[in-house]
Amino acid sequence: MTLTLDPENGILDPCPQITPRYLSDLKMMFKDQQVVDEILKEENRLIYEIRYYPFRTSKSDMALAVTRIFPGSIGGEYHMTKGHKHERDDQPEVYYCVKGEGFLLLDTLEGEFQAIPWRAGTITHIPPMWAHRVINTGTDLLVFIGVFHLSAGHDYEIVAQKGFSYRVYAVDGKPALIRQT
Ligand code: 6PG
Ligand code: NI
Secondary structure, eight states: OOOEEETTTTEEESOSEEEEEEGGGGGGGSSOHHHHHHHHHHOOOEEEEEEEEEEEOSSOEEEEEEEEEOOOEETTEEOBOOOBBOSSTTOOEEEEEEEOEEEEEEEOSSSOEEEEEEETTOEEEEOTTOEEEEEEOSSSOEEEEEEEETTOOOBOHHHHHHOOSEEEEEETTEEEEEEOO
Protein backbone atom coordinates (compact mmCIF):
# COMPACT_ATOMS: atom_id res chain seq x y z
CA MET A 1 0.00 0.00 0.00
CA THR A 2 1.32 3.42 -0.91
CA LEU A 3 -0.08 6.73 0.28
CA THR A 4 0.61 10.30 -0.73
CA LEU A 5 0.99 13.22 1.67
CA ASP A 6 0.61 16.86 0.72
CA PRO A 7 3.20 18.18 3.19
CA GLU A 8 2.11 21.83 3.00
CA ASN A 9 -1.45 21.07 4.06
CA GLY A 10 -1.18 17.73 5.86
CA ILE A 11 -3.64 16.03 3.51
CA LEU A 12 -3.29 12.25 3.09
CA ASP A 13 -4.54 10.37 0.04
CA PRO A 14 -6.22 7.92 0.23
CA CYS A 15 -7.60 8.52 3.70
CA PRO A 16 -10.47 6.41 5.06
CA GLN A 17 -10.85 8.28 8.34
CA ILE A 18 -10.63 11.96 9.30
CA THR A 19 -11.18 12.94 12.92
CA PRO A 20 -11.67 16.62 13.67
CA ARG A 21 -10.95 17.83 17.20
CA TYR A 22 -12.87 20.91 18.21
CA LEU A 23 -12.33 23.06 21.28
CA SER A 24 -15.31 21.32 22.91
CA ASP A 25 -13.45 17.97 22.53
CA LEU A 26 -10.44 19.21 24.49
CA LYS A 27 -12.12 21.73 26.72
CA MET A 28 -10.65 20.25 29.91
CA MET A 29 -7.11 20.24 28.52
CA PHE A 30 -6.69 24.03 28.63
CA LYS A 31 -5.94 25.74 31.93
CA ASP A 32 -8.17 28.81 31.60
CA GLN A 33 -11.67 27.34 31.72
CA GLN A 34 -13.29 30.78 31.80
CA VAL A 35 -11.68 31.76 28.49
CA VAL A 36 -12.66 28.37 27.01
CA ASP A 37 -16.30 28.98 27.97
CA GLU A 38 -16.23 32.51 26.54
CA ILE A 39 -14.83 31.28 23.20
CA LEU A 40 -17.33 28.39 23.08
CA LYS A 41 -20.21 30.88 23.36
CA GLU A 42 -19.03 32.42 20.06
CA GLU A 43 -17.61 29.47 18.13
CA ASN A 44 -16.52 25.86 18.56
CA ARG A 45 -13.07 26.35 17.11
CA LEU A 46 -11.40 23.56 15.09
CA ILE A 47 -8.05 22.99 16.82
CA TYR A 48 -6.66 20.06 14.81
CA GLU A 49 -7.52 17.15 12.50
CA ILE A 50 -6.22 13.58 12.39
CA ARG A 51 -6.02 11.66 9.10
CA TYR A 52 -5.69 7.97 9.80
CA TYR A 53 -4.72 4.99 7.65
CA PRO A 54 -4.63 1.42 9.07
CA PHE A 55 -2.29 -0.95 7.22
CA ARG A 56 -4.05 -4.25 7.83
CA THR A 57 -2.25 -7.47 6.92
CA SER A 58 -2.73 -11.01 8.16
CA LYS A 59 0.32 -11.20 10.45
CA SER A 60 1.25 -7.65 11.33
CA ASP A 61 -0.60 -4.41 11.77
CA MET A 62 0.65 -0.86 11.69
CA ALA A 63 -1.15 2.43 11.45
CA LEU A 64 -0.20 5.87 10.24
CA ALA A 65 -1.79 9.12 11.29
CA VAL A 66 -1.16 12.63 9.99
CA THR A 67 -2.15 15.41 12.35
CA ARG A 68 -2.46 19.04 11.37
CA ILE A 69 -2.73 21.56 14.18
CA PHE A 70 -4.02 25.02 13.30
CA PRO A 71 -2.14 27.99 14.79
CA GLY A 72 -3.64 29.89 17.71
CA SER A 73 -3.97 30.02 21.46
CA ILE A 74 -6.56 29.76 24.22
CA GLY A 75 -5.97 32.06 27.18
CA GLY A 76 -2.33 32.43 26.07
CA GLU A 77 -1.85 28.66 25.85
CA TYR A 78 -0.91 27.47 22.37
CA HIS A 79 -3.12 25.06 20.43
CA MET A 80 -2.16 21.48 21.21
CA THR A 81 -3.29 17.88 20.89
CA LYS A 82 -5.30 16.28 23.71
CA GLY A 83 -2.36 14.07 24.55
CA HIS A 84 -2.53 10.43 25.53
CA LYS A 85 -0.62 7.43 26.75
CA HIS A 86 -0.88 4.22 24.75
CA GLU A 87 -3.15 1.71 26.49
CA ARG A 88 -0.67 -1.08 25.95
CA ASP A 89 2.50 -0.54 28.00
CA ASP A 90 4.74 -2.13 25.32
CA GLN A 91 3.79 0.22 22.48
CA PRO A 92 6.13 2.97 21.26
CA GLU A 93 5.56 5.39 18.40
CA VAL A 94 7.64 7.40 15.92
CA TYR A 95 6.71 11.03 15.20
CA TYR A 96 8.02 13.00 12.23
CA CYS A 97 7.43 16.74 12.02
CA VAL A 98 6.70 17.57 8.38
CA LYS A 99 5.89 21.27 8.69
CA GLY A 100 5.75 24.01 11.30
CA GLU A 101 7.28 24.61 14.69
CA GLY A 102 6.47 23.74 18.24
CA PHE A 103 7.19 21.21 20.94
CA LEU A 104 6.61 17.55 21.57
CA LEU A 105 5.92 17.07 25.28
CA LEU A 106 6.79 13.68 26.74
CA ASP A 107 5.70 12.87 30.28
CA THR A 108 5.59 9.66 32.29
CA LEU A 109 2.97 11.39 34.50
CA GLU A 110 5.08 10.04 37.34
CA GLY A 111 7.78 12.71 37.55
CA GLU A 112 9.78 12.44 34.34
CA PHE A 113 9.29 15.07 31.64
CA GLN A 114 10.89 16.24 28.40
CA ALA A 115 10.00 19.02 25.96
CA ILE A 116 11.48 18.38 22.53
CA PRO A 117 11.75 21.49 20.31
CA TRP A 118 10.20 20.66 16.97
CA ARG A 119 10.58 21.98 13.44
CA ALA A 120 10.17 20.47 9.97
CA GLY A 121 12.44 17.43 9.72
CA THR A 122 12.53 16.51 13.43
CA ILE A 123 11.97 12.80 14.09
CA THR A 124 11.31 11.63 17.66
CA HIS A 125 10.88 8.18 19.12
CA ILE A 126 8.27 8.01 21.86
CA PRO A 127 9.09 5.14 24.22
CA PRO A 128 6.27 3.00 25.61
CA MET A 129 4.52 4.37 28.72
CA TRP A 130 5.24 8.03 27.95
CA ALA A 131 2.29 10.34 27.42
CA HIS A 132 2.71 12.51 24.31
CA ARG A 133 1.29 15.87 23.27
CA VAL A 134 2.24 18.21 20.41
CA ILE A 135 2.09 22.01 20.68
CA ASN A 136 1.92 24.37 17.70
CA THR A 137 3.85 27.53 18.67
CA GLY A 138 4.05 28.89 15.11
CA THR A 139 1.88 31.18 13.03
CA ASP A 140 1.19 28.52 10.39
CA LEU A 141 -0.01 24.90 10.34
CA LEU A 142 2.01 22.27 12.19
CA VAL A 143 1.89 18.91 10.37
CA PHE A 144 3.30 15.66 11.73
CA ILE A 145 3.15 11.94 11.00
CA GLY A 146 2.83 9.29 13.71
CA VAL A 147 3.50 5.60 13.06
CA PHE A 148 2.37 3.01 15.59
CA HIS A 149 0.84 -0.42 16.00
CA LEU A 150 -2.90 -0.66 15.46
CA SER A 151 -3.23 -2.38 18.81
CA ALA A 152 -1.51 0.41 20.82
CA GLY A 153 -4.73 2.04 22.04
CA HIS A 154 -5.24 5.53 23.52
CA ASP A 155 -5.63 6.39 27.20
CA TYR A 156 -6.89 10.00 27.37
CA GLU A 157 -8.36 9.68 30.84
CA ILE A 158 -5.03 9.47 32.64
CA VAL A 159 -3.86 12.69 30.95
CA ALA A 160 -7.11 14.46 31.82
CA GLN A 161 -6.67 13.39 35.45
CA LYS A 162 -2.95 13.97 36.00
CA GLY A 163 -2.05 16.56 33.35
CA PHE A 164 1.35 17.21 31.82
CA SER A 165 4.05 18.71 34.09
CA TYR A 166 4.37 21.83 31.91
CA ARG A 167 2.10 23.98 29.77
CA VAL A 168 3.34 26.06 26.84
CA TYR A 169 2.25 29.72 26.77
CA ALA A 170 2.93 32.66 24.50
CA VAL A 171 4.84 35.16 26.66
CA ASP A 172 5.76 38.39 24.85
CA GLY A 173 5.08 36.52 21.62
CA LYS A 174 7.55 33.74 22.45
CA PRO A 175 6.90 30.22 23.75
CA ALA A 176 7.52 29.69 27.47
CA LEU A 177 7.22 26.43 29.38
CA ILE A 178 5.39 26.95 32.65
CA ARG A 179 5.64 24.32 35.36
CA GLN A 180 2.31 23.07 36.74
CA THR A 181 2.01 22.45 40.44
C1 6PG B 1 -1.63 7.88 18.03
C2 6PG B 1 -0.78 9.06 17.67
C3 6PG B 1 -1.45 10.23 16.94
C4 6PG B 1 -2.38 11.04 17.81
C5 6PG B 1 -2.83 12.34 17.14
C6 6PG B 1 -3.81 13.20 17.92
O1 6PG B 1 -1.24 7.16 18.96
O2 6PG B 1 -2.66 7.61 17.38
O3 6PG B 1 -0.06 9.49 18.78
O4 6PG B 1 -2.12 9.78 15.80
O5 6PG B 1 -3.51 10.27 18.15
O6 6PG B 1 -1.72 13.15 16.89
O7 6PG B 1 -3.47 13.33 19.28
P1 6PG B 1 -4.48 12.86 20.40
O8 6PG B 1 -4.76 11.40 20.11
O9 6PG B 1 -3.77 13.05 21.66
O10 6PG B 1 -5.72 13.67 20.23
NI1 NI C 1 0.22 7.91 20.29
